[in-house]
Amino acid sequence: METMNSDDDKINVNTIERIISVGFGALLLRSSLKKFNLLKTIPSIYLIYRGITGRCLLYNAIDLDSTERHNVNVRSYFTINKPREELYQYWRNLENLPSFMEHLLSVKVQENKSTWTAKIPGYHREITWDAEIVKDEPNELIGWQSIRNPLIFNAGKVVFKDAPNNQGTEITVIFSYRPPAGILGEGLAKVLNKPLEYLIANEVRGFKQIMETGERATNKLNKE
Structure with missing residues (x-):
């Protein structure tokens, strides 16, 4: 039966x-x-x-299930006047990321794992999580994701492609995060999504500045 x-x-x-x-x-x-x-x-x-x-x-x-979680994706696109091999090498050394990602305080690499410490806008304390490289295609793509049940699951990838007419490299950066399940998580996603879109675009712009000029322009608003 x-x-x-x-x-x-x-x-x-x-x-x-x-x-x-x-x-x-x-x-x-x-x-x-x-x-x-x-x-x-x-x-x-x-x-x-x-x-x-x-x-x-x-x-x-009403067909609602608060146990379900949904990823939120944030994308940013830039063209950088440098060869993709150079951009890949700089990004692949994850300890370089805090040089242009202002929300990252540090990234410490141990073999194929890394420990990330960050300060999230509007969240007045540091958070730390472990991550690993999940995809690595030299000079083309780097993908990573958090491990060991972090407070907010997150992942990311950066894709490097030659720009048309030898105009440098087109990069696509995608950050994905999964807020807690349920109505509270949905509310958190709505609150964080726009600030994160701005944050990621600003940080990829910082990567462009460092690679093209050797330094990042000072942003007084970020320091205040």
Whole structure:
């Protein structure tokens, strides 16, 4: 005899929301039992059920699943008046990245792994994560991603192509990050996406300046 799985049995509430549901439900239940109040008791029991089982009837009705995570991609394109071999070599030495990525405080390389320390705009403390090179095509592409369950999963790649008419190199930089699952994560993605687009474009522009002139132009706004 086959067992049919219903959508009603699917867990569609992420861990953070489940903890909040149980906590708030318990407080509401305690309040309702001091002086019995059916209008408080029913919602409190439902919240506790929602938190313990991970199932939300409302989410199921509107086909929402807060356990799902979606990557957010930020892209930037530049043409740099240098051969791609030179650009690749500079970028491939990951310890060079903080020279033009102002949000990066340091990158320390150990064999094929690296430890990154950064300060994120609007987040007033340092965060550190480990990463590894996942794709390396000399003079063409470098790809990397975070490992060991970082606070925010992130990955990136840079592609080097000869520009038309011997006008240097076209580079495409893609950063991908995965905010926490659920409504809180979606809100974080909306808040961070535009600042990150500006940040990445500004930092790739800094890479262009360093490679073409040997130094990065001072940005007073970044220092204040």
